[in-house]
Amino acid sequence: MHRLRTYTASACIKVLRGNIQRMASIAEKRKHLHKEARVLLELIDKAGRPPLHKLPVKDARKATKAMNRLDGTDATLDGTAKEFAVPVSYNSEGVPITVYRPFSCPTNPAIWIYFHGGGFVIGDRAGSDATCKIIASKANCIVVNVEYRLAPEFKYPACIEDGVAVTRWIMENKQLVGAGSQSIVGVGGDSAGGTISANICHEVPGVDFQVLIYPAVDMTTMYPSRRDFSEGFMLEVETALWFHKHAFKRSDDMRAISAFNRDMISFRKQPPCLMIISDSDVLRDEGVAYAEKLRRANRHVEVMMINGMIHGFYTFPTLFKETCERAYKRTVEFIKAQEDKAGQSNRMAPPAGRL
The missing domain is CATH 1.20.5 (Single alpha-helices involved in coiled-coils or other helix-helix interfaces)
Known part of the structure; x- marks a missing residue:
């Protein structure tokens, strides 16, 4: 004894x-973290709340909504915010979207389709509302905020199916959402939303640009950043595994959704990409690897590495005021650059019916 x-x-x-x-x-x-990141992590530590991976899904979703309320951004839009339901064959209710259109939009404004983060399990378009309004206002473009289906109620590939359906519908109905026939269409999103966006670009021909914000693009490789920031930096490895457990039916699904695993033939068809990465994030290295693969495929890719930053900042414009201002500025510049390129291309093209 x-x-x-x-x-x-x-x-x-x-x-x-x-x-x-x-x-x-x-x-x-x-x-070495930015002050904004340190302040938020200290608030989380002092709150003493259990990490998401120790909560039931229902409670994890409530915690996420509470986090969104903590940011408290009440962004306004000098324009319209209209609700649509994108028709799909597999769901009679369609896929809900919100379309933000500034009154000052030109005849052919860019359209940016946005997918929120949350590991395919938590989050909703309400949590991205402020971000979408800000980008729409600053870029003077149309932003589409998507309410795709979540796991575990709807496991993979439901999120990709919804993303593909919305993207194709927008491309076919530009004028219905307030754009013009020559408007360019891009996709983007943070975290899981970036994952969905990357997959859409491999699935849907004709997407004009992509903005991927700390996306999960390779769930099959243990990169150093997954070890270095496995705990205590917002998204934890245990939480990522919890997401995977709820989102996927089998391990092969993780390989299937990992856009990094697409072949080079598909990579050579990719639209211009802006990759925004936090340097203190478990997903850092796979984002860098994905950008490098785009470069090897001779595609246009820009990487914004934000030093001292953690996962999840992009949709918290009050808590991460300075960082979001920088990231939003770069996003807007990128969207406008794609518009300019498209405008130049359209001016150089011969009139319809002439060679």
């Missing part, structure tokens, strides 16, 4: 030391 108590005490001390070392390592890594 004495030996058992001694062994138990030794095991507890070993675990305690391990926890202290682990927390010390996280604290050391956090020293």
Whole structure:
């Protein structure tokens, strides 16, 4: 009995030391973070709430909504926000979308279709409302905010099916949403929304541009960033695995949704890409690898690496005021650049019916 108590005490001390070392390592890594990231992580630590992967899905969704309320951004749009239901064969209710259109839009404004993050399990378009309004206003373009189906109620490939359906519908109905026949159409999103967007670009011919914000594009490789920032930097590896458990029926699905695994033939057909990456994020390295593969395929790709930043900042324009201003500015510049290129191409093209 004495030996058992001694062994138990030794095991507890070993675990305690391990926890202290682990927390010390996280604290050391956090020293280089941007102030906005440190403040939010300290708020989360002080709240003492369990991580998402220790919650039932229902409670994780409530926690996500509470996080969105914490940001408290009340963005306004000098324009319209209209609701549509994109018709699909597999769902009589269609796919709900919100279309934001500034009153000052030109005749052929760019259309950016946005997919929210949340590991395919949590989140909704309400959480991206402020971001979509800000980009629409600053870029003077139309932004489409998509309410795609979530797991575990609707597992993969439901999210991709909805994304593809919405993109094709928008491309075929530009004027219905307030754009023009010559409007360019791009896709984008943060985290899981970036994953959906990357897959759409491989599935739907004719997409004009993509903005991928810290996307999960290779779930089959253990990159160094997955180890370096596995805990304590917003998105944790355990949470990512929790998302996977709910979102996928089998392990092969993770390979199928990982756009990095597409062949080079598909990569050579990819539209111009802006990749926005946080340097202190478990998904950092796969984003870099994806951008590099686009380069090898001779595609136009721009990478904005944000130093000292963590996963999830893009849809919190109040909590991450300085960082979001920079990221939104780059997003707007990229969208406008694609518009300019398309305008030049249209001016150079011969009139219809003439060679």
